[in-house]
Amino acid sequence: MNARTLRTGPAIALAAAGMLLGGAAGAAVAAPQQGIASTSATVLQERPSGKYGPYSSYKSCYKAGKYGQDHGRWHYFSCKDEHHKWWLYTYR
Structure with missing residues (x-):
């Protein structure tokens, strides 16, 4: 392996991990917001x-x-x- 491949390998792995974790975190954040929005709409409607x-x-x-x-x-x-x-x- 040449030196350039050794330097870019960890960077690519880090970027891929960041995208995977970022996508999971984004989905986790989006789910409660949808639940809160529908709950508050229900509460307002039922008041x-x-x-x-x-x-x-x-x-x-x-x-x-x-x-x-x-x-x-x-x-x-x-x-x-x-x-x-x-x-x-x-x-x-």
Whole structure:
């Protein structure tokens, strides 16, 4: 082997290792960012835009939620029982 081959061999090996490790590190960094983005989007989407009540029954809560949805005040709603009272949560 000549002297030039001996000097470039380690440099090529080092560059190849850097590319392999850099690609793995880039993929590892990209995965959590995608998870965080989808999680934060879900959290923002699931955060209620309004809370109304209390209602005496599930039926009256649902009726109020359906009325608001039909009239375009919110996209969807849910009724939740909290301490024996019904609360209407709305989502835009």
